[in-house]
Each structure stands twice: as C-alpha cells, then as structure tokens.
Amino acid sequence: MSLSSARSASGTASRVRAGRMDSHQFGDRLLLGLVILLAILWTVPLVWVLGLSFKPNDVLMHSTGGILSAPFTLKNYADILASSNVFTWILNSIIVSGGQTVLTLVVCSLAGYGFARTEFPFKGVIFALVLAGLAVPEQAIVIPLFKMFADINLHNTYAALILPRLAVPFGVFLMTQYFRAVPREIEEAALLDNASRLKIFLVVVLPLSIPAQATLGIYTFLASWNDYLWPLISASKPEMFTLTVGLASTQMNFAQSEGIGFLMAQAIFAGLPILILYLFFQRHIVTAVAGTTVR
Amino acid sequence: MAFADLSRSRPVRAAGIARPSWSNLLFVLPFLLLYAGLLVYPLFQGMWMSLHDYDLLSGESEFLGLANFIKLFRNSIFLGTVRNTLWFVAMTTPAFVVLGLALALALNRASRTGAVLRFIFFGSSVLSVTIVTLVWRMVLRPDKGLIANVLEWFGLPPVPFLIDVHLALPSIAGVTVWWIVGLPMMLFLAALQQIPQEIYEAAKLDNAGWWRTLFSITLPSIKRTVILVAVIEIVLQFQLFGQAQIMTQGGPNNSSRPIVLFIYESGFRDWRLGYAAAAAQILFFLMLVAASLQLWLGRRRQGGEA
Structure with missing residues (x-):
C-alpha cells in the first residue's frame, strides 16, 4: 500500500x-x-x-507430457469416491480438528480471562511458568507422550489425537493479551450488581472477544488439520488416520507408476477443501496465521 | 500486583475486581491440568527416559546415566543428521528472509494485481505437508516428472533431484521454500505498512532513489521483523520431518536425514525409546541455542533498542 x-x-x-x-x-x-x-x-x-488427475492411468504410464491433449477421464475421481479410505480420513480430520478447535477455545478463553482479569495467589509465577512452555517444541515430548498414551491404552482413539495439542500454551497467551485490552469499566458496572465472575465472563466479556476467538479458532483448526508427526505416531490403524497421515500412507509405493492419475486426484481432492476455504476466508486465515506468529 | 492495582484504582474497583481469591483459580485450572499432564510432565519424563534404556513391552527400564548421549555422539548417522539439519536451516532461513522480503517489497501495493499475487504466494502454505510432497515428488521425478519433461523438450537429460546425494537435501529445501514462503512475506508486509508515509515523502523531496530509500529508510524500519522472521524460521526449520520422511526417507545414503526423522525411527521403528528421547533432548538444546543466539545478535546490532 x-x-x-x-x-x-x-x-x-x-x-x-x-x-x-x-x-x-x-x-x-x-x-x-x-x-x-x-x-x-x-x-x-x-x-x-x-x-x-484427469488423465487415464495407462496413458500416464507411457508419458506425462501432454496434459492438454485428449484422452481425459474422471475415473480417478470416481475411484476415490468408490473405494478409497479418503472419506474416513476426511471425517477423522473433521472430528479431530473440530474437537481440538472447540476445546482450545473453551480452555484458552477461560484461562486467558483468569490470567488477564482476575487475581489469585501465585498468579504471576503460574503465568510465567505457562509462558515458558512456549519454548518447548513438540519433538521434545513426543516420545514420552507416546509412552503415556500407550500405558493407558489410548492410541488409535480420537482422545489421543485431540488431547496433546490442548496443552500448548500459545492460545492462553493470545487470549490473555486480548482480555487485557478490554476496558475495565465494562466489568465494573456488572460487579456493582453483584454478579459472579463467571457470569461476568460469560455474559459481558466473552461476546466482546469474538474476533480473537475467530483468529485462534482458524489458527488451531488449520494447524490441527495439517498436523503430521503426532497423528502419524499415535494412529497406527488406517481407519483412525487423519487425512494428512492417510495421504502419506498412499504415497509410500510411489515408485510404481501405476496409478499416477489416481494419486494426483487424491492430492487435488484432499487439497481442494482447504484451498476453497482459503479462497473465501483469505483475510481471516492470513491474519490468523501471520498475526498469531508475531505475538 | 494486587496491591498495586488497589492503590491506583478508584473506590468502585476496590469493591471487587482486584480482590485475590482462590476461586478465581478455577478459570485457569482446566488449562493448568492439561498443561501439567501433557506438557510439563512429558518434558521431565523425556529427560528421565533419556538417561535410561527403556523397554516398552515389559515396561522395565535400566538406568544408564549419560550412556545414551555418549552413544549418540559416537553415532556417525546421528552426527550426520545434526549436520543435515543445520545445513537445511542454513539453506532455508536466508531464503525465507530474502525471498519473503523481496516479495513483500514488490507486492506492497493496493492494486488488485497485488492482492491476487499475495493470494498466490501465501496459498501453498495452507496445504498439508503430505499434499506438498505428493505434488513435488511427481514434479521432481527423473522419469515422467514435470521438470524432466521440460528438460526433455530442450534435449537435456533429467536431473535426479531426490536420488542424488548432493541434490536431495537442497531439493527438499527448495520445496519447503515453495511451500511456506508466504508466511515471512505476510510478516514483512505487515511491518512495511507500519512505516509512516511521511518519511517516504520526505525522502522523495530529497531526491533519494529507490535503493537509497530501501537501505536508509525501509530496512532500518523493519529491522525487528527481519530478526523475528529469522528466529521463527530457524525454530521451524529445525523441526524438518515430513518432507524428508516422505520424499527421500532420509536417503540416499542418509544425505537428507534430519534429526527429527532420526528420533522418529529410533523411537517407533527400532523401539529404543530412551535413545530417541536423548536425541530429542539434543534437538531441543540446539533449537534453544540457535534461537537465543539469533535474538542476542539482533539485540546487539540494534544497540539494545528492542
């Protein structure tokens, strides 16, 4: 500009x-x-x-040069609809990403409000300890996390796929920042009416935080949808794969060139929903991803 | 903190808002439980595991002291993964900073063309790593790949991108830049728009050229963002995993095996959880060192203005 x-x-x-x-x-x-x-x-x-993705597999076995000339086919997409696990994986991804997003918003909003606007003993120390967690990368804890979930026999469940990311303190940090900027006067009037802190939070403050909820929600959903390492480790049964992990499993026999068209149709089919969302919510997604990284 | 609040607040506020109470802890309790159970505990559990030989099946563990670490430092494959990871960070981070900044400078315009171009360069970042690898393994294949097809039209031989010892890791770096250069671009754009217009108008009146303006106004104004982007990218790229795991499986001859892939394979293919946990501690340590070094250098160059 x-x-x-x-x-x-x-x-x-x-x-x-x-x-x-x-x-x-x-x-x-x-x-x-x-x-x-x-x-x-x-x-x-x-x-x-x-x-x-619109070319017949047997044509691609000979040459991948002329993608603009006939023959074309929709068979690769029909094959996806008919046989593959892609739908199960998409459903799993929706459950995992959706669940993670909703729970993150609930937990982080409560905690953000608690840290930003209420007083309780040792608040400063606790908040500092939570912020320190921002420095811990996922890779430093996946091995013990795997063992913990194995010990309680929880692998290959939605709980195992959803829970670990809820402990990332980033959302708490974001919501704390946001609630700190809400004018205190808004709460004071309600306090004079003897309303409880929870009621003030739910009725007065929470509705004001919708923009921040949207940012954190989009960020969480996208990060969860594209998450690879933990779902790869935790889900070993194909019916529990998320879409990201499932697509990795279909690529492993890439060297055999049978089914190039089918593989490419999978890439398009899996990428399209996110690209369409991006087309409609570009501004929000950019703000969520770029804006949250800065903080 | 509570007292500070009370002393400068009006009487109304003293009635309730700043009064400390254990019941307020309930707001943060759900998160604290998750945080303690799924982040703090595993962090220390990981350190503990790294000092043990851990058998997952029997649940037995034997204290080894630092033996896992000593073995790692004598393992040429692990040392190779450290070298590969550092080399990967060294290739990608400057590329993200330079290309991201160049794109931001070129696309910092209000026109529709600018918006469409920004949309394109950021668009690939929303794709998951497995879609990116699916696309790029096809593009880079020496037989039937897109680049091989183009080279063939010019009568040139195909390039074995992912199969050559010297090309595999740089190819993964190139794919990674294609994938997520949109993020640094957007961060730089946000910073560029914070620069007050008056400074540029003053420079115009002083007859300052484009390069002069860039080096004496634009770059000094966004110094903090340059450091920020560098730190973010160093931390992110240290975590290289999916691209290498899917595109090359660490090969050929371990030339593209990063630390995280080593951790993954030691832990979940060889089931040596203690050994893998030790490697994870080293990765964590390297990331902390690299990020603090970058922050420290940045502060120093700025003369403590941050």
Whole structure:
C-alpha cells in the first residue's frame, strides 16, 4: 500500500522531475512483471498435477507430457469416491480438528480471562511458568507422550489425537493479551450488581472477544488439520488416520507408476477443501496465521 | 500486583475486581491440568527416559546415566543428521528472509494485481505437508516428472533431484521454500505498512532513489521483523520431518536425514525409546541455542533498542 500512495502523494514533485519519475515507474512495472512471472512458475506444479488427475492411468504410464491433449477421464475421481479410505480420513480430520478447535477455545478463553482479569495467589509465577512452555517444541515430548498414551491404552482413539495439542500454551497467551485490552469499566458496572465472575465472563466479556476467538479458532483448526508427526505416531490403524497421515500412507509405493492419475486426484481432492476455504476466508486465515506468529 | 492495582484504582474497583481469591483459580485450572499432564510432565519424563534404556513391552527400564548421549555422539548417522539439519536451516532461513522480503517489497501495493499475487504466494502454505510432497515428488521425478519433461523438450537429460546425494537435501529445501514462503512475506508486509508515509515523502523531496530509500529508510524500519522472521524460521526449520520422511526417507545414503526423522525411527521403528528421547533432548538444546543466539545478535546490532 505504501508504494502506491507514495506515488500519488508525490504528484507535484513528479511534474518537476518528470524524467526521473518515468524511470522509477518503469522500474516498478519491470519488478511487477518479474513477480507475475514468478507467480506463474509458482502455480505451475499445482496446475500440472490438476491436469494429470484427469488423465487415464495407462496413458500416464507411457508419458506425462501432454496434459492438454485428449484422452481425459474422471475415473480417478470416481475411484476415490468408490473405494478409497479418503472419506474416513476426511471425517477423522473433521472430528479431530473440530474437537481440538472447540476445546482450545473453551480452555484458552477461560484461562486467558483468569490470567488477564482476575487475581489469585501465585498468579504471576503460574503465568510465567505457562509462558515458558512456549519454548518447548513438540519433538521434545513426543516420545514420552507416546509412552503415556500407550500405558493407558489410548492410541488409535480420537482422545489421543485431540488431547496433546490442548496443552500448548500459545492460545492462553493470545487470549490473555486480548482480555487485557478490554476496558475495565465494562466489568465494573456488572460487579456493582453483584454478579459472579463467571457470569461476568460469560455474559459481558466473552461476546466482546469474538474476533480473537475467530483468529485462534482458524489458527488451531488449520494447524490441527495439517498436523503430521503426532497423528502419524499415535494412529497406527488406517481407519483412525487423519487425512494428512492417510495421504502419506498412499504415497509410500510411489515408485510404481501405476496409478499416477489416481494419486494426483487424491492430492487435488484432499487439497481442494482447504484451498476453497482459503479462497473465501483469505483475510481471516492470513491474519490468523501471520498475526498469531508475531505475538 | 494486587496491591498495586488497589492503590491506583478508584473506590468502585476496590469493591471487587482486584480482590485475590482462590476461586478465581478455577478459570485457569482446566488449562493448568492439561498443561501439567501433557506438557510439563512429558518434558521431565523425556529427560528421565533419556538417561535410561527403556523397554516398552515389559515396561522395565535400566538406568544408564549419560550412556545414551555418549552413544549418540559416537553415532556417525546421528552426527550426520545434526549436520543435515543445520545445513537445511542454513539453506532455508536466508531464503525465507530474502525471498519473503523481496516479495513483500514488490507486492506492497493496493492494486488488485497485488492482492491476487499475495493470494498466490501465501496459498501453498495452507496445504498439508503430505499434499506438498505428493505434488513435488511427481514434479521432481527423473522419469515422467514435470521438470524432466521440460528438460526433455530442450534435449537435456533429467536431473535426479531426490536420488542424488548432493541434490536431495537442497531439493527438499527448495520445496519447503515453495511451500511456506508466504508466511515471512505476510510478516514483512505487515511491518512495511507500519512505516509512516511521511518519511517516504520526505525522502522523495530529497531526491533519494529507490535503493537509497530501501537501505536508509525501509530496512532500518523493519529491522525487528527481519530478526523475528529469522528466529521463527530457524525454530521451524529445525523441526524438518515430513518432507524428508516422505520424499527421500532420509536417503540416499542418509544425505537428507534430519534429526527429527532420526528420533522418529529410533523411537517407533527400532523401539529404543530412551535413545530417541536423548536425541530429542539434543534437538531441543540446539533449537534453544540457535534461537537465543539469533535474538542476542539482533539485540546487539540494534544497540539494545528492542
């Protein structure tokens, strides 16, 4: 945005030094042209794979060159609908990501409000200990987590897939930041009416936090949907795979070229729902992912 | 804290808001239980396991002291994974910073074209790692791959990207940059839009050229974001796993095996949980060192202004 407004704001200056401005504008066009070229290169792999997904497998066994020429087929997509586990995996992913998102929002909103707006003994120490958890990467704890869930025989269940990520303190941090910015006066009026803290939270403060809930919700859902390491470790039965893990399992015999079209159709079929969501909620997704990373 | 609040609050507030009470702990209790059980406990359990030889089936464990760590430092495959991971971080982090910044500078415009281009470059980041590997294994194949097809039109031989010892890890790095360069781009864009317009207008009046403006206004103004992006990427890229596990299985000849893949295989293929936990401690330590080093360097260069 700054480039364009800087250009228009300097209108008077450009009349004085017309030659210079022209060369600047030319440079800007050249830059834009280069970036457009790069963007086309960026999308070529996806477009090519989309093309492959409409080609018969036996044709692809001989050549993957002419994706623009006949024959085309929808058989690869029909095969997905008919036989593969993809639907089970999508359902699992929806349950796991949805469950994780709802529980994260509930737990983190409560905790965020508690840390931001209420007083209890040792609050400062507890909050510092929670923040320290931000530095712990998933890889440092997966081995003991695997053992814990194995000890109580919980692997290959939705609980095992959902629970571990709920302990990540990031959402608490985000909600604490948000609730700290809510004006205190809003609560004070309710306090004078002798309302309980829980009631104030639910009726007065929570409705104000919907933008923050949306940000944290989208971030959690996307991170959970694309999560790979823990579901790979915890779910060993194909019927408990999430979509991300399931797609990994179908790629393992990639070397045999039978079924290239089928594999590529799977990639498109699995990627499309998220890309469509991205198309509609681009602004929210970007804010959620980029905005939450900064904090 | 409570007293500080009371002293500067009006009488109304003293009536309730700042009064400490154990019952308020109930707000944070659900999270604290999850945090203690599923993060703090496993963290210490992992450290404990790393000092033991752990048998999952019998549940028996034998105290080994630092033997797991000593064995790791003598294991050339593990040392190779450390080298590969550092090399991967060294390849990707500068690429994310430079390309992310270049894209942000070029696309920091209000036009529709800018919006579409931003949409494209960020779009691949929403895909899961397994979709990315599915697409790119196809693109990089020496037989029937997209790049091989293009090379063939020019009469050139195919390049064995994922099969060559020297090309496998750089290829994974390239795929990773394609996958998530949108994140640094968006972070840089957010930072660029914080720079006050007046500074640029003043520079225009001073007849400052594009490069001059870039180096004396833009870059100094977003120094903090550059450091932030570098730290985020270092921490993220240390965790390389899915791309390597699926695209090359760590090969050829271990040339693309990262630390996390080593942890995964020691733990869940060889079932040596203690050994894997020890390797995980080393990864955690390396990540902390790298991130603090980067933060410290950044602070120093800024002269403590952060």
